[in-house]
Amino acid sequence: MTLNRRNFLAGTAAMTGAAMLPKAVLAADAIKLGSILDTSGIFDAYGKPMDMALRLAVNELNGAGGLLGRQIEVVSYDTQSDMALYSQYAQQLTRQDKVDVVHGGILSASREAIRQTMRKNKTLYFYNVQYEGGVCDRNIFCNGLTPAQQAAALVPWALKEAGGKKVYTLAADYNYGQITARWIQKFVEEAGGEVVGTDFFPLDVADFGATIAKVQTAAPDLVIAPLVGGAHLSFFRQWAASGMKDKIPLASTTMGVGNEHKVLTPEEGNGIMVAYSYSQDLETAENASFKDRWTAAYGDPTALHELAVSTYYGVHTWAKAVAQAGSIERDAVTAALETGISVDGPAGKYTVDPKTHHATVDVHLMKVQDHKMKVIETLSQRPPIDTQAVCDLNANPDDNTQYEIQI
CATH class of the missing domain: 3.40.50.2300 (Response regulator)
Structure with a gap:
């Protein structure tokens, strides 16, 4: 059984590449951004909007002149919700396509299937999904919520x-x-x-x-x-x-992260309590502007969800570090990120925690009501204290572990 996505993802497959600039306008020395996501299969309700958000961010950057005077080219692979394809495409992105950064993975298993390939091939990696916490690896930056935040x-x-x-x-x-x-x-x-x-x-x-x-x-x-x-x-x-x-x-901790509350009827969903860093229903000028830009690129913003917005932040966080470093070289960009770069956007401020390479974010306590997530209370700038308890990349930059945090 797969999600009935007609209510909130109609037509997105055809629009997935809408924000991608034609190859003809890309400079010969384009910066290559790799993407590995489930844009088909049983997890495509998560992966399609993530792919759209990634391309929207790239399109915005290219429209503003690119990075370091160069355009950004997306090199993407659809893993079809097949875990075996993550390893295959990770090898292809790093060894054949020779991308400069990779954003991707949805399930924790997919992240772990590709993380070591990225590290071995010295390709910077962003994982933009909420997860169980504990990853400690200087080659990865994790934007998603951890249990201590959510x-x-x-x-x-x-x-x-x-x-x-x-x-x-x-x-x-x-x-x-x-x-x-x-x-x-x-x-x-x-x-x-x-x-x-x-x-x-x-x-x-x-x-x-x-x-x-x-x-x-x-x-x-x-x-x-x-x-x-x-x-x-x-x-x-x-x-x-x-x-x-x-x-x-x-x-x-998961229902609504992929817009599941829009698939349920109000009778099925109303009253369910959730906590996320983003909701389409956040009443801020930044979110309104973001939804306008999404609508201009894709039409109806119904597909937007937490994981898509986290991916959008991931791309812009990487881009801000590239600009600050004046380089796309991995170590230079990593050092820039470790200064504690912050990016403001539709979910408020995302700030890189140098110690763990995770993000400090706002968290909203919400209740589902008539296909919306009504904000009850906002908790400002919650740090990833669970992962901070086991990971200190300042002290141990060569660490390469997913710790099972003692609870």
Whole structure:
């Protein structure tokens, strides 16, 4: 089962390359930006808008004269939601295409499938997706939220909103879901609560009937669901159909990150609690301007989501470092990034944390309401303190580890 994306991604496949300048206008010495994303397959609801955002950022840079007097050329590969293709295309980008930087990867497994290739071939790498934290590698910059930025804010707030202490967790069965479930337990216990059950689900599971019965028996005050992908979206539908939605509140660290709340009906989605750095519904001048630019490039901005905006920031963060360094050479750009570069945009300010190569960002506590994410409270400039606890690239620049942070 895949997401029904007609409500929010209609026609995006045809528009994916709309913001890309024709090769004829690219200088012979173009700067090459590599992209590896799932723009087809079961994760394309995440990957297509990420690809569009990347190209929008490149188009803006090229329209302003490029970088260092050179145009930027996107060299992209669609991994078709096939993990094996990540390794293949990573080799191709670094060894054959000889790109100057790579932005890509969605699942943590895809990041780890290509990270060592980038490091070995000395090609700077940006991973622009929320994840479980802990990557410590001077060759990578991570823009996405980590649990200490997101779940640490969401869990106590959701417990307070639920008015109880007992939590049941339903998570995707791979490293993101497994590690996030442990963080959820930590934050629940710190808030004086108790996790009364935790279940894990492979990404292709779409039948949650037996699970819903288990949750009913456990009678928690709150369900938290770090579920991932189109098949897992079925849980939210089945939960509402069972009549449980109005009895036990729901929170999620993932639902809505790929605009899933626009696929659910209001009856299925209203009231779900989330925390992200971006929502289309942020009422700021910067977000309004960004959506206007997106609409000019692609039409209706319905496809915009958290991961797309994080990718947009990733490109502009890299570009700002190139301009500051006066070079596209990896070490020079890395040194510029490690000065703590900040970029302002539709989600507020993203600032590079030199110690971890992660981002300090604003986080918004939100509730789904009629296909929108209504901002309840904004937490300003939250640092990645979980990864800071294990990673210090200032002290250990040769580190090359994804730490499993002790919880």
